[in-house]
Amino acid sequence: MPTIALLPDHLINQIAAGEVVERPASALKEIVENSLDAGATDVHIQLQEGGITLIKVSDNGCGIQKEQLSLALARHATSKIRSLNDLEQVGSLGFRGEGLASIAAVSRLTLTSRETGSDYAWQVETQEGEISAPAPAALQKGTVIEVRDVYYNTPARRKFLKTATTEFGHCDDTCKRLALAWPTVSFTFSHNGKVCWKFPIQSRQARIAAVLGESFMEEGLPVDAANGQLSLYGMIGSPTQSRSSRDAQYFFVNGRFVKDKLVSHALREAYRDVLHHERHPVYALFFTLPPDLVDVNVHPQKSEVKFRDSGAVYRLLKGAIQQVLAGTVAGAQTPSIDTNMSTSIPFTPSSQVGERADTGTPPWQTSQPQWGKFEQTRMPLSAGENTPAYFSQLRPVDLPATSFVSNSQTTSSPQPLPDTVDSQSPPLGFAVAQIHGVYVLAQNQYGLVVVDMHAAHERILYEKLKQAIDAHTVVSQPLLIPASFHATSVEMATAQQQEEALRELGFELAPVSPTHLALRAVPIALQKADPVSLVRDILKDLSEVGSSNVLLAKRNEILATMACHGAVRANRHLTLPEMNALLREMEATERSDQCNHGRPTWFQLSMNDLDKLFMRGQ
Known part of the structure; x- marks a missing residue:
């Protein structure tokens, strides 16, 4: 029988390196975090071959005493914690005391440091786990760590490294995360002797713009929320800035970048109503809380955390993001069409509508984003539309029904467009025409607005249905002649089992034979929809949902199905009053920049854009 024996320290460090030093980027993260913990305000990072052959980090931090250089490379030696109480309230990025020891176990490491106030710098080197005696070295200030040939003494693990290009990409992303969290520190990042990027000490907003791009800062939505x-x-x-991958999602807890399932789920749920299919949101969010309310010691690489009150964290994250996204009413932000036919269609934050109206350029294109709560601009109706035919089509915002799209044509004559469309006009302007029964064209003070009427109406209905369900005020409309239809066995069973859920949604459904159901009432907001097709889809959703608890969680998906059926369909011709009523409803509805599936509902073409299309003035 094999005997049990203690492992040698060097082998222990090599085993630990498998967890701590997964790849060059992991080693780089540990070293840069030590520089930040040392109070550095200037960090220089140099790589060769993606960090496989060289990682060199220089900082101007406090440095390390000569007597403690060897201890800095020892396993489980740290200056950051002394007791369990320190561990429970740790505020530093590093604290385990195993990072440098693990890196030294699988590479050739050189540590040079000069303590603040010391006359000399000192240097130690490691080889096969052996640490040399300190020797004098030339260094003006701070610490320099050189890591050469990662995994040179563990060939089997080295085989798992990817190409230099791939490893460089991971190192680049790691350093940008740290730079994003620490705008008060300047970073210089070089690869194979060439400077890739350099960030000076700057404001938080400027650092976000430097990492994620100016367009993200100009078009993004500020978040500022607190709870205790x-x-x-x-x-x-914004939803239209979403990406097909999660490569632009940055979430920090007390300055530490983390990937947390609770956080990801909260943000995904907040975007659910406005994000298209499998797209992923873009964000740079900074979450702060007392250190004793979060456990950062749950992962070897410190990339995951555990919150003491996860429910409160989840509610704050989801609620804050939902509130910001709810402010994206049509007209508060302006999606514009790129006249150069590029694939990106940016959203820009709103400014005070009416400024610089004589220039032909919307003021939001020059607005400077400010931290704070998102404010939306509501514009009064123009006197030019103050006609009985116009107001007869409008309904109060809080009603569950939206009935400005009737089957019969209005008998009132269309009202002409006002002579001038100025800064006092509604943000989406006034309707002028409809194209192929699909798009509404409107004129506002900046130019042409193009609206997808089905997508816009779908969002309006969806928000009204949600409000009505929350307030328990869903109003049913009895059908003059009940709609009877042949039902499958599943539909018959679902109608019986989910009778209460159907009633809450505004449907009255009853069996009239073993194979037929009769629909006697529908929600008043959906009275113009095809009743049989609508109720069949609702029964399908309910049969897949099952229990009432799951129904609550899936409620919005069912309401989205209802809204889609009730929205105006393509090839439906609207009168000018109906089109204008739709525009006013969009301006008063939350999240009306996107439909329920995350698609945009409207775009703006400024006069400058139109001039470019027709090459006027060129």
Whole structure:
């Protein structure tokens, strides 16, 4: 039988390196975090071959005493904690005391440091786990760590490294995360002797713009929320800034970048109503709370955390993001069409509508984003539309029904467009025409507005249905002649089992035979929809949902199905009053920049854009 024996320290460090030093980027993260913990305000990072052959980090931090250089490379030696109480309230990025020891175990490491106030710098080197005696070295200030040939003495693990290009990408992303969290520190990042990027000491907003791009800062939405000792601030991208991957999602807890399932789920749920299919949101968010309310010691690489009150964190994250996204009413932000036919269609934050109206350029294109709560601009109706035919089509915002799209054509004559469309006009202007029964064209003070009428109406209905369900005020409309239809066995069973859920949604459904159901009432907001097709889809959703608890969680998906059926369809011709009523409803509806599936509902073409299309003035 094999005997049990203690492992040698060097082998222990090599085993630990498998967890701590997964790749060059992991080693780089540990070293840069030590520089930040040392109070550095200037960090220089140099790589060769993606960090496989060389990682060199220089800082101007406090440095390390000569007597403690060897101890800095020892396993489980740290200056950051002394007791369990320190561990429970740790505020530094590093604290385990195993990072440098693990890196030294699988590489050739050189540590040079000069303590603040010391006359000399000292240097130690490691080889096969052996640490040399300190020797004098030339260094003006701070610490320099050189890591050469990662995994040179563990060939089997080295085989798992990717190409230099791939490893460089991971190192680049790691350093940008740290730079994003520490705008009070300047960073210089070089690869193979060439400077890739350099960030000076700057404001938080400027650092976000430097890492994620000016367009994200200009088009993003500011977040600033707090609940007791929890606070959240930063920027989130509008739904149309979403990406096909999660490569632009940055979330920090007390300055530490983390990937947390609870956080990801909260943000995904907040975007659910406005994000298209499998797209992923873009954000740079900074979450702060007392150190004793979060456990950062749950992962070897410190990339995951555990919150003491996860429910409060989840509610703050989801609620804050939902509130910001709810402010994206049509007209508060302006999606514009790129006249150069590029694939990106940016959103820009609103400014005070009416400024610089004589220039032909919307003021939001020059607005400077400010931290704070998102404010939306509501414009009064123009006197030019103050006609009985116009107001007869409008309904109060809080009613569950939206009935400005009737089947019969209005008998009132269309009202002409006002002579001038100025800064006092509604943000989406006034309708002028409809194209192929699909798009509404409107004129505002900046130019042409193009609206997808089905997508816009779908969002309006969806928000009204949600409000009505929350307020328990869903109003049913009895059908003059009940709609009877042949039902499958599943539909018959679902109608019986989910009778209460159907009633809450505004449907009255009853069996009239073993194979037929009769629909006697529908929600008043959906009275113009095809009743049989609508109720069949609702029964399908309910049969897939099952229990009432799951129904609550899936409620919005069912309401989205209802809204889609009730929205005006393509090839439906609207009168000018109906089109204008739709525009006014969009301006008063939350999240009306996107439909329920995350698609945009409208775009703006400024006069400058139109001039470019027709090459006027060129």
